[in-house]
Amino acid sequence: MRFLSTRRRNPAAKPLLLLLALVLVGSAYALISPSASSSADSNVSSQVAAGKAIFETNCSSCHGMNGEGTSQAPSLAGVGAASVDFQMGSGRMPMARPEAQAPAKATDFTSEEISQVAAYVASLAPGPEIPSSDQYSTAGLTAEQLARGGELFRTNCSACHNIEGRGGALPNGSYAPSLMKTSGKHIYEAMRTGPQQMPVFAKGTMTDQDVKEIIGYLNTTHAQPSDGGFALGGLGPVSEGLWAWVIGIGACVLVAIWLARKGARSR
Ligand code: HEC
Numbered sequence: 001m002r003f004l005s006t007r008r009r010n011p012a013a014k015p016l017l018l019l020l021a022l023v024l025v026g027s028a029y030a031l032i033s034p035s036a037s038s039s040a041d042s043n044v045s046s047q048v049a050a051g052k053a054i055f056e057t058n059c060s061s062c063h064g065m066n067g068e069g070t071s072q073a074p075s076l077a078g079v080g081a082a083s084v085d086f087q088m089g090s091g092r093m094p095m096a097r098p099e100a101q102a103p104a105k106a107t108d109f110t111s112e113e114i115s116q117v118a119a120y121v122a123s124l125a126p127g128p129e130i131p132s133s134d135q136y137s138t139a140g141l142t143a144e145q146l147a148r149g150g151e152l153f154r155t156n157c158s159a160c161h162n163i164e165g166r167g168g169a170l171p172n173g174s175y176a177p178s179l180m181k182t183s184g185k186h187i188y189e190a191m192r193t194g195p196q197q198m199p200v201f202a203k204g205t206m207t208d209q210d211v212k213e214i215i216g217y218l219n220t221t222h223a224q225p226s227d228g229g230f231a232l233g234g235l236g237p238v239s240e241g242l243w244a245w246v247i248g249i250g251a252c253v254l255v256a257i258w259l260a261r262k263g264a265r266s267r
């Protein structure tokens with residue numbers, strides 16, 4: 001009987017042991033993980049808190065105390081860190097006064113402050129994130145891929161920004177700015193967030209690879225004037241001929257002077 005009962009208890013002991021093991025692992029995990037995640041959490045929350053403070057002094061008069069929007073400016077819930085990084089990084093925000101279109105200009109904020117405000121706005125609702133440099137780097141693009149970037153640009157962007165990205169006026173009195181000096185990061189962010197009348201080009205329609213090719217195309221187009229040796233004022237063969245002439249005549253004059261002095265001495 002005794003023997004039988006232990007044999008009968010044995011099968012129940014196995015699940016019990018398993019349960020004990022689970023509890024042990026669980027509490028060990030609970031001991032380790034909160035310290036790791038809470039330090040990450042407090043990092044994020046101190047960023048968000050610092051961003052909120054900057055936001056309240058510089059942005060809330062138009063966008064509302066909690067970024068909910070006012071009659072002056074739209075809600076920022078869901079616009080994402082990328083939108084803030086673009087708007088503040090390009091000097092558009094904070095807008096000086098309510099107007100139709102905020103011009104791009106040098107920003108007074110440090111990149112640290114901008115990322116704090118971006119973290120705060122991202123905490124309101126999820127939206128497009130700030131890209132990492134490998135998402136917009138154009139390193140290693142082939143000539144074929146750059147040509148494809150040109151095609152994508154002509155199809156999707158040139159109607160507003162001009163065929164070479166030099167910018168243009170829009171029908172309602174606003175303008176699409178020149179892209180001659182825009183950084184790859186801002187091009188990426190503008191495409192993902194669509195400022196003002198510009199449409200949003202989400203990852204579903206334009207992959208990161210497509211965006212890179214467009215950036216690469218714009219970079220090569222805008223770098224072209226200084227591509228081939230000395231620009232010499234950009235006048236091409238004529239000015240190069242002129243220089244050859246000036247230097248050539250100069251050399252002849254020097255030889256003539258030298259000959260004249262030699263002749264004078266020998267007399
Ligand atoms: C004088 C009012 C004003 C102030 C101050 C201001 N904004 Fe704006 N903001 C606007 C208006 C108007 C728009 C919409 C028009 C536009 O996008 O140019 C806007 C648009 C934006 C957008 C784009 C939203 C989108 O849909 O992608 C962001 C992001 C933004 N503001 C962030 C900020 C931040 C951050 C600050 C403070 C550093 C700030 N703004 C200060 C008026 C203001």
Ligand code: HEC
Binds near residue numbers: 158160
């Ligand atoms: C319907 C017209 C329109 C189209 C199409 C369009 N954009 Fe724009 N884009 C604009 C306007 C308007 C602005 C200025 C927004 C502002 O000032 O807030 C802008 C701004 C930008 C900026 C910011 C420039 C700066 O100096 O900070 C970039 C970069 C940009 N666009 C790239 C593109 C690319 C790349 C495409 C194609 C994939 C494209 N845009 C398609 C209208 C357009």
